[in-house]
Amino acid sequence: xxxxxxxxxxxxxxxxxxxxxxxxxxxxxxxxxxxxxxxxxxxxxxxxxxxxxxxxxxxxxxxxxxxxxxxxxxxxxxxxxxxxxxxxxxxxxxxxxxxxxxxxxxxxxxxxxxxxxxxxxxxxxxxxxxxxxxxxxxxxxxxxxxxxxxxxxxxxxxxxxxxxxxxxxxxxxxxxxxxxxxxxxxxxxxxxxxxxxxxxxxxxxxxxxxxxxxxxxxxxxxxxxxxxxxxxxxxxxxx
Amino acid sequence: xxxxxxxxxxxxxxxxxxxxxxxxxxxxxxxxxxxxxxxxxxxxxxxxxxxxxxxxxxxxxxxxxxxxxxxxxxxxxxxxxxxxxxxxxxxxxxxxxxxxxxxxxxxxxxxxxxxxxxxxxxxxxxxxxxxxxxxxxxxxxxxxxxxxxxxxxxxxxxxxxxxxxxxxxxxxxxxxxxxxxxxxx
Numbered sequence: 001x002x003x004x005x006x007x008x009x010x011x012x013x014x015x016x017x018x019x020x021x022x023x024x025x026x027x028x029x030x031x032x033x034x035x036x037x038x039x040x041x042x043x044x045x046x047x048x049x050x051x052x053x054x055x056x057x058x059x060x061x062x063x064x065x066x067x068x069x070x071x072x073x074x075x076x077x078x079x080x081x082x083x084x085x086x087x088x089x090x091x092x093x094x095x096x097x098x099x100x101x102x103x104x105x106x107x108x109x110x111x112x113x114x115x116x117x118x119x120x121x122x123x124x125x126x127x128x129x130x131x132x133x134x135x136x137x138x139x140x141x142x143x144x145x146x147x148x149x150x151x152x153x154x155x156x157x158x159x160x161x162x163x164x165x166x167x168x169x170x171x172x173x174x175x176x177x178x179x180x181x182x183x184x185x186x187x188x189x190x191x192x193x194x195x196x197x198x199x200x201x202x203x204x205x206x207x208x209x210x211x212x213x214x215x216x217x218x219x220x221x222x223x224x225x226x227x228x229x230x231x232x233x234x235x236x237x238x239x
Numbered sequence: 240x241x242x243x244x245x246x247x248x249x250x251x252x253x254x255x256x257x258x259x260x261x262x263x264x265x266x267x268x269x270x271x272x273x274x275x276x277x278x279x280x281x282x283x284x285x286x287x288x289x290x291x292x293x294x295x296x297x298x299x300x301x302x303x304x305x306x307x308x309x310x311x312x313x314x315x316x317x318x319x320x321x322x323x324x325x326x327x328x329x330x331x332x333x334x335x336x337x338x339x340x341x342x343x344x345x346x347x348x349x350x351x352x353x354x355x356x357x358x359x360x361x362x363x364x365x366x367x368x369x370x371x372x373x374x375x376x377x378x379x380x381x382x383x384x385x386x387x388x389x390x391x392x393x394x395x396x397x398x399x400x401x402x403x404x405x406x407x408x409x410x411x412x413x414x415x416x417x418x419x420x421x422x423x424x
Contacts, residue, residue, distance in 0.1 A: 014416040018387045019282070019323070020394055023331040030324075044311050049423050051316050052366035053388045054323070057277040066290050067268055070297045075261055 001038070013042035017050055024206065027237060127238050128210050130231035139231040142210050144198060154185075154196045154204075162190040162230065164214070171215040173225055174201075176208050187219050188212065208235040249314030256304035264301050267318070275322045282326040282391030283333070292329055296322040330391045372422035380415030383408055 001009070015021050016029045033040050125145035131138050139162060144154040156172060164170060170190060175182040183202065188194050198204070213220075214227035247270050255263030272293065279296075280289040299321050307317050366373075373381050379401060386392040386400060398408040 010417070010420065011413065014420070015412070018384065018412070018416065019327045019330075019391055020387050020397075020412055021331075022393075023328075023334070026328065026331060040311075047316060047320050048312055049369065049419065050388055051319060052369045053385065054274075054278050054319050055366065056385070056389045057274075057281040059273040060276040060280050060286075060289070061273050062276050062290060062293065066272070066293060067265070070268070070294050071261075071265070073294065073298055074264070074301050 009039060009042050013039060014046050017043060017046035031237070125238055126204050126206075126208070126235040128233040128235045130210060130212060130233040133229055133232055140212065142233070142235070144204055144235075154198050154201065156185075156188060156194040156196070158191050158193065160191070162212075164190050167217045168214050168227075169217050169219060170212050170230065171219055171225070171227075172210070172212050174208060174210050176202065176205050181224055182209070182211070184220065184223065187215075204235060206235060206237045209233075210235065249318065250307075250309055251314075253300075253304045253307045253314045253317070256301055257307070264297065267300070268297065271315075271318060275318070278319065279322055279326040281389055282323070283330050284391075288329065288333075289326070292326045293322065296325040299325065327391055331393070334393060368423055369419075372419050375422060376415050376418055379403070380411045380418070383411045384415050384419070387412065 012021070012025070012029055016026065021029065029039070029043075033043065125143065127144075128142035129138050130140040130142065138159050140159060141157045142154065143157065162170065170188045172185040172188045172194070173182040174185055179202075185196060185201070186194075209232070211225070211232040212230050213225040214230055215225070216227075220226045249267070252263045252267045252270075256267070275296070276289055276293050279292040280286060283289050283292055300318060303321070307314060312320075373384070376384070382401060383397050386397045390396075392400065394408050394412065395405055397403075397412070398405045401408065403411075
């Protein structure tokens with residue numbers, strides 16, 4: 001390793017431990033950690049160096065309900081053994097609290113929690129929560145690659161019903177950072193899951209935009225979104 | 240003189256968790272939850288959210304106890320790592336959510352609580368080598384590091400607190416960390 005690479009490694013490791021990395025870089029480090037021994041050693045060393053600072057936070061007594069909550073989450077059947085997948089974030093209170101707080105990038109929180117809780121080795125995947133632009137209520141989830149072994153599909157999963165006026169349809173789109181225009185992923189039916197083979201799509205990238213718009217019954221006549229955006233979200237890479 | 244209690248054995252507790260002994264996790268919780276909640280609260284700044292962080296972190300600790308490797312650090316250190324990074328991830332994800340206005344109001348409220356990480360540092364001399372090495376840094380670099388580690392501040396939040404340009408703060412953090420590494424080895 002040359003000195004420039006060593007500096008960059010130290011920067012990443014130290015600022016990861018310190019907490020000053022941006023979300024995307026944090027996720028990147030967490031993804032690399034299981035695979036990159038040099039980075040892991042550097043992070044461990046920084047954790048040891050800075051750990052004494054944790055004593056500066058004044059203690060806070062947890063509420064009486066906290067342990068029963070933890071105990072119920074862990075030691076009731078079902079939720080226990082499936083330490084990953086949908087269960088992990090579905091059960092994550094912090095995630096839902098953030099989501100309820102609203103925000104277009106709720107998907108970031110989702111990815112974070114998933115990446116934290118899924119330590120089992122698995123290929124990289126993407127997750128997106130599509131939310132309504134007005135009230136940020138989540139409507140659909142997109143999951144692609146990653147866990148689940150084969151994982152060569154992109155799944156669009158409804159979280160609830162979507163009402164569609166007569167002679168209108170929902171159209172699913174995606175747009176990468178440098179793409180000139182969104183690409184149609186086809187029409188989708190309200191309340192129904194859709195599975196698309198990943199190899200028929202352009203390669204997914206972090207921050208890739210996904211959205212569902214309201215279009216004429218047979219789809220957008222122009223090949224680009226013409227109607228209002230009903231749900232929108234960005235892809236976040238997860239382990 | 241009361242008899243000195245045997246020090247709590249974090250590594251043994253994690254090994255027991257890895258074997259599926261629920262009592263061990265509860266013991267760990269009883270031993271450490273108030274300190275861990277303190278750490279999480281400073282970072283996420285809302286009590287309900289901090290309790291959620293601890294909830295999720297204890298789930299992680301239980302599930303990942305088997306992956307704890309005593310050759311890479313102490314059991315106690317490992318537990319704090321899980322909690323801190325859970326809190327930081329939530330704080331960073333949340334930063335995307337909270338509007339600038341809300342954020343600055345919260346920062347102000349937070350500052351008014353009085354417990355400044357810099358002050359706390361001055362009172363706390365038992366951090367060994369780290370304390371000495373932090374002492375060699377100038378105030379700006381030291382406070383930048385303390386605000387980040389203890390209060391979970393991003394670069395821009397530090398810039399706001401220290402009323403310094405963002406680029407300057409980034410340089411302080413980077414140089415401060417490099418100096419610490421030099422000093423501590």
